Amino acid sequence: MNRINKKLQEDKKMLSIYFTAGYPKLNDTVPIIEELEKNGVDLIEIGLPFSDPLADGPTIQQSSTAALKNGMHTELLFQQLKGIRKTVSVPLIIMGYFNPVLQYGVEAFCKKCQEIGIDGLILPDLPLDVYQEEYKSIFEKYGLINVFLITPQTSEARIKAIDDASEGFIYMVSSASTTGAKEGFGPEQKAYFERITEMKLKNPQIVGFGISNSDTFQQATQKTKGAIIGSAFIKHLSQKGVSKIGQFVKGIR
Amino acid sequence: MKTYHADERGYYGEFGGAFIPEMLYPNCEELRQNYLRIMEEPSFQKEFHQLLKDYVGRPTPLYFAKRLSEKYNTKIYLKREDLCHTGAHKVNNTIGQILMAKKLGKNRIIAETGAGQHGVATATVCALMGIECVVYMGEIDIARQAPNVARMKMLGTEVRPALSGSRTLKDATNEAIRDWINNPVDTHYIIGSVVGPHPYPDMVARFQSVISEEIKWQLKEKEGRENPDYVVACVGGGSNAAGAYYHYLDVPDVGIIAVEAAGKGINSGESAATSALGKVGIIHGSKTLLMQTDDGQITEPYSISAGLDYPGVGPMHAHLFKSGRGEFISITDDKAMTAGLALCQLEGIIPAIETSHAFAIFEERQFEKDDVVVVNLSGRGDKDLRNYIDYFRL
Ligand SMILES: Cc1ncc(COP(=O)(O)O)c(C=O)c1O
Numbered sequence: 334m335n336r337i338n339k340k341l342q343e344d345k346k347m348l349s350i351y352f353t354a355g356y357p358k359l360n361d362t363v364p365i366i367e368e369l370e371k372n373g374v375d376l377i378e379i380g381l382p383f384s385d386p387l388a389d390g391p392t393i394q395q396s397s398t399a400a401l402k403n404g405m406h407t408e409l410l411f412q413q414l415k416g417i418r419k420t421v422s423v424p425l426i427i428m429g430y431f432n433p434v435l436q437y438g439v440e441a442f443c444k445k446c447q448e449i450g451i452d453g454l455i456l457p458d459l460p461l462d463v464y465q466e467e468y469k470s471i472f473e474k475y476g477l478i479n480v481f482l483i484t485p486q487t488s489e490a491r492i493k494a495i496d497d498a499s500e501g502f503i504y505m506v507s508s509a510s511t512t513g514a515k516e517g518f519g520p521e522q523k524a525y526f527e528r529i530t531e532m533k534l535k536n537p538q539i540v541g542f543g544i545s546n547s548d549t550f551q552q553a554t555q556k557t558k559g560a561i562i563g564s565a566f567i568k569h570l571s572q573k574g575v576s577k578i579g580q581f582v583k584g585i586r
Numbered sequence: 587m588k589t590y591h592a593d594e595r596g597y598y599g600e601f602g603g604a605f606i607p608e609m610l611y612p613n614c615e616e617l618r619q620n621y622l623r624i625m626e627e628p629s630f631q632k633e634f635h636q637l638l639k640d641y642v643g644r645p646t647p648l649y650f651a652k653r654l655s656e657k658y659n660t661k662i663y664l665k666r667e668d669l670c671h672t673g674a675h676k677v678n679n680t681i682g683q684i685l686m687a688k689k690l691g692k693n694r695i696i697a698e699t700g701a702g703q704h705g706v707a708t709a710t711v712c713a714l715m716g717i718e719c720v721v722y723m724g725e726i727d728i729a730r731q732a733p734n735v736a737r738m739k740m741l742g743t744e745v746r747p748a749l750s751g752s753r754t755l756k757d758a759t760n761e762a763i764r765d766w767i768n769n770p771v772d773t774h775y776i777i778g779s780v781v782g783p784h785p786y787p788d789m790v791a792r793f794q795s796v797i798s799e800e801i802k803w804q805l806k807e808k809e810g811r812e813n814p815d816y817v818v819a820c821v822g823g824g825s826n827a828a829g830a831y832y833h834y835l836d837v838p839d840v841g842i843i844a845v846e847a848a849g850k851g852i853n854s855g856e857s858a859a860t861s862a863l864g865k866v867g868i869i870h871g872s873k874t875l876l877m878q879t880d881d882g883q884i885t886e887p888y889s890i891s892a893g894l895d896y897p898g899v900g901p902m903h904a905h906l907f908k909s910g911r912g913e914f915i916s917i918t919d920d921k922a923m924t925a926g927l928a929l930c931q932l933e934g935i936i937p938a939i940e941t942s943h944a945f946a947i948f949e950e951r952q953f954e955k956d957d958v959v960v961v962n963l964s965g966r967g968d969k970d971l972r973n974y975i976d977y978f979r980l
Pocket of ligand 1: 674702823894938940
């Protein structure tokens, strides 16, 4: 069984953390992952930096630009992660934009992921229909779970189609926004969380965007399986450094 | 039948489609489901053509360039898009899209701009319709294109600097897309070229297709035939070219020539010749040819003309290139500037520097004496005076 599915069976709310590989320093990737696991984070999303991250707000844009400037690239990320399964057992997901994956070669990329022990991918600009027609068989061959996003504007019919196509969890974008743009949740989000819960989807939902502290984590996970923190973690990392990761995670739950 | 137009999923051969994050799916889907229906509505057609006639000043003349023809020993016609209101073809598209936005019930417009031509054309139609408008422009371009920034402001538009990445056109486009993600319900995004996710390339090409629609009957009047031997246009994103080619795409007798900006030379590292330097990838939601590193990071192009300074090209053009239907030529800054000055002095027309690239092909390539060659004169040079002054030390 894929590590993601196994993890999701645990009777607890999932805390998932996103960070950009190669940031703050080029070789921080592995120490960050190890610190996150040590502090009890349930899922880790490793951001593969891209020059034009159009779904991201300023924080992740800046970390991506800095990571690329530091010299991060796809092959290097794979080299850094090569021995990661000797020390880390938490599910690992690579999150990035489709173009760098396309240039690496989708099959070669997936094969590398399997060798390393990556469990899933989140590629927001790889659309559902293209995935199903062209790439699904490749992802499956290498045991990778592809995670799809839904937003408050996603139609019910499309949510059902996405639920059918999903095999791990659904990434529930909390509001119409880029990453890090909005903080906290209003009545609109609460209604949205409820609406989705009532759909009784086969896949658990993990909420992302707008979660930055224990309050927002609580609110986001009341009705859902978990929540993802990205921009707030990256800000903490920039200010306090890798050694203070524990402090951040303990502040969440 | 073999066609070079988009299929119903927005693909031109292997290029096109909609590679967008889910946040943009409802916006693009709403547009995709409605654009053809709305464009075909008689009320839409009537208002669109009325505005093109009375406000933009269409039809634009098809002018036989006698002295230029003599110089190159062939028959050259100029399609005078430079005479459009606001000075370039860009307004054909913004008129169409503002009417589209109204039909979709949108009350806020966003756009990206590089040189500011599309920004001005968008600001203009928003003033015309009394609709709020925000234009994203790279911080570096804002500094380089001060007159167009001032124009947009006078027209009541807010110009927001794009501070991310390389702070030029591609980043302005990213910022506009991010704005759309954050405002998915009330806002329409007016893209300025035949780029971006489906249905934009096809929609913009259709709005610009008025150019070749007019060429057909104008050439019939002048030459007794609708089809020229060649249609020539400069290609940044590709919208003026798409409009000039549109009704000839599936007419094999008409040669299609696309002129890209070579900047300081294809191999100089400072170029915007996407067909020569690009590889297949995803940019701004479209699968097309784009300039990128081996690692898939999008690189910064260079051209003396800000309007050709885009690292990608529309999917229609990627397909024209890949299939061999189009002949692609790239022209350096120096050759373009020289050709622009020659046009001034032979025909009394000061072209935009983008357009000057198209005129340089007559130095690069021979035509037969009785060939009819239509060059799309996409814009006028007023906006480029600063560059012309500096280059020629005027
Ligand atoms: C006069 C003129 N021609 C051409 C272009 C290039 O755009 P496109 O390739 O979409 O026609 C521009 C863009 O700003 C322009 O202003």
